[in-house]
Amino acid sequence: VACLEHVTKVYSTGSVAVTALEDVSVEIRAGEFIAITGPSGSGKSTMMHILGCLDRATSGRVILEGRDISEVTANERARIRNARVGFVFQAFNLLSRFTVQQNVELPLMYAGVGRRERWERARRMIEVVGLGDRADHLPQQLSGGQRQRAAIARALVNDPALIFADEPTGNLDTKTGGQILDLFSELHKQGRTIVIVTHDAEVAARATRRIALRDGRIIRDSGW
Amino acid sequence: VACLEHVTKVYSTGSVAVTALEDVSVEIRAGEFIAITGPSGSGKSTMMHILGCLDRATSGRVILEGRDISEVTANERARIRNARVGFVFQAFNLLSRFTVQQNVELPLMYAGVGRRERWERARRMIEVVGLGDRADHLPQQLSGGQRQRAAIARALVNDPALIFADEPTGNLDTKTGGQILDLFSELHKQGRTIVIVTHDAEVAARATRRIALRDGRIIRDSGW
Ligand SMILES: Nc1ncnc2c1ncn2[C@@H]1O[C@H](COP(=O)(O)OP(=O)(O)OP(=O)(O)O)[C@@H](O)[C@H]1O
Ligand SMILES: Nc1ncnc2c1ncn2[C@@H]1O[C@H](COP(=O)(O)OP(=O)(O)OP(=O)(O)O)[C@@H](O)[C@H]1O
Numbered sequence: 001v002a003c004l005e006h007v008t009k010v011y012s013t014g015s016v017a018v019t020a021l022e023d024v025s026v027e028i029r030a031g032e033f034i035a036i037t038g039p040s041g042s043g044k045s046t047m048m049h050i051l052g053c054l055d056r057a058t059s060g061r062v063i064l065e066g067r068d069i070s071e072v073t074a075n076e077r078a079r080i081r082n083a084r085v086g087f088v089f090q091a092f093n094l095l096s097r098f099t100v101q102q103n104v105e106l107p108l109m110y111a112g113v114g115r116r117e118r119w120e121r122a123r124r125m126i127e128v129v130g131l132g133d134r135a136d137h138l139p140q141q142l143s144g145g146q147r148q149r150a151a152i153a154r155a156l157v158n159d160p161a162l163i164f165a166d167e168p169t170g171n172l173d174t175k176t177g178g179q180i181l182d183l184f185s186e187l188h189k190q191g192r193t194i195v196i197v198t199h200d201a202e203v204a205a206r207a208t209r210r211i212a213l214r215d216g217r218i219i220r221d222s223g224w
Numbered sequence: 225v226a227c228l229e230h231v232t233k234v235y236s237t238g239s240v241a242v243t244a245l246e247d248v249s250v251e252i253r254a255g256e257f258i259a260i261t262g263p264s265g266s267g268k269s270t271m272m273h274i275l276g277c278l279d280r281a282t283s284g285r286v287i288l289e290g291r292d293i294s295e296v297t298a299n300e301r302a303r304i305r306n307a308r309v310g311f312v313f314q315a316f317n318l319l320s321r322f323t324v325q326q327n328v329e330l331p332l333m334y335a336g337v338g339r340r341e342r343w344e345r346a347r348r349m350i351e352v353v354g355l356g357d358r359a360d361h362l363p364q365q366l367s368g369g370q371r372q373r374a375a376i377a378r379a380l381v382n383d384p385a386l387i388f389a390d391e392p393t394g395n396l397d398t399k400t401g402g403q404i405l406d407l408f409s410e411l412h413k414q415g416r417t418i419v420i421v422t423h424d425a426e427v428a429a430r431a432t433r434r435i436a437l438r439d440g441r442i443i444r445d446s447g448w
């Protein structure tokens with residue numbers, strides 16, 4: 001369902017080039033629950049962004065839902081992403097001038113869902129993550145963990161088949177984090193593919209497969 | 225060294241008022257290592273901001289270094305903060321147009337430290353948190369955990385007596401997070417006062433005192 005073949009990613013920062021990923025090959029099959037671990041700076045977010053079609057590899061092939069996405073137009077890439085992929089960003093990436101309700105409705109808007117249905121589906125997701133009484137707040141009127149949950153709600157509202165979550169419990173207490181994990185486990189039981197970057201052993205424990213990164217390379221992959 | 229007396233904090237969001245803190249009283253003594261825990265949204269960041277002079281209480285008294293800070297001019301508040309307090313923000317708050325080196329030098333600049341000494345002290349702190357090879361990167365050219373460490377370096381560079389850290393290991397793997405904790409423990413051994421908001425049991429375990437919040441109130445305080 002998502003695949004990297006000999007992917008390398010190099011950032012050029014002024015005079016120095018940073019190799020964030022080096023010759024990474026990985027195949028993600030439908031229905032897996034994968035935990036990606038590794039030290040800070042080892043390339044986890046970079047790998048997730050390329051898998052989720054949000055960033056381009058410097059070299060190598062990227063396959064998403066059977067299509068080589070370098071051979072697909074930018075519009076088609078965006079369409080595939082919006083219909084099939086949910087992405088929870090490490091820095092949340094909420095729009096600061098929009099309320100939680102408006103932020104969570106955004107993917108439904110892109111998918112052409114009508115106003116009434118959009119409102120209801122977004123509101124339901126907002127309640128599922130425990131933000132029912134914060135739906136009309138702006139991001140700066142939320143706590144850190146509330147922003148994280150708003151980002152999670154937005155990623156899941158369009159019921160994507162493939163979910164990428166970059167450290168989704170980093171700002172949550174154990175109880176709230178556990179509830180979010182239960183949510184991911186439930187979605188996995190229903191057949192969705194889940195890929196989570198995490199430092200949390202509890203999260204990694206729930207995964208069916210673990211991939212470890214170091215210095216831009218995969219150093220361990222437990223496979224099925 | 226820092227004290228809240230019957231502090232209440234109410235935010236008014238349009239039509240609805242949110243009581244983030246309700247009648248909170250706490251005394252922080254010099255040399256303590258305090259862990260503040262509690263569910264997402266319970267008021268931890270709000271309490272830290274008011275203790276660290278970054279936000280005002282709606283009612284109640286706030287004492288920092290023996291001075292009632294509501295009776296002090298805004299300039300004097302800023303001066304006390306810059307000289308005596310280091311604050312690691314939950315959202316990092318790095319300046320996006322400045323490099324890591326420039327961001328970390330900022331508190332030294334405000335303290336009137338000369339250019340050469342500023343550069344050296346900032347660079348040393350940057351190396352202590354493991355960012356020596358990222359000093360000339362901009363925040364968007366860093367991983368999440370690298371941004372967190374840049375925020376930590378900036379908070380500590382002016383050698384403050386009172387350190388507030390809002391979930392400083394949330395984006396760090398266990399090993400890197402452990403190194404940061406060792407740093408805080410070392411600073412504590414040297415006599416500094418440390419207040420950390422955390423969801424991490426490992427962090428809480430190193431504290432000499434634990435304060436638990438729920439719904440804007442202190443529900444438990446282990447004291448000395
Ligand atoms: N500007 C604001 N306007 C309205 N409500 C706010 C504002 N800032 C914070 N709040 C609310 O105040 C409450 C406490 O927020 P705070 O950031 O202190 O929580 P926290 O304990 O740090 O949570 P977390 O663990 O998620 O970071 C939250 O319920 C939040 O929604
Ligand atoms: N735009 C950029 N320009 C230069 N280097 C970058 C850029 N973005 C990321 N990097 C570097 O690429 C490396 C990998 O970054 P990445 O964000 O994938 O790490 P990570 O494993 O997610 O780390 P963390 O656990 O801290 O979030 C880091 O060393 C980082 O400094």
Ligand SMILES: [Mg+2]
Nearest residue numbers: 045090367368
């Ligand atoms: Mg990352």
Ligand SMILES: [Mg+2]
Nearest residue numbers: 143144269314
């Ligand atoms: Mg907080």
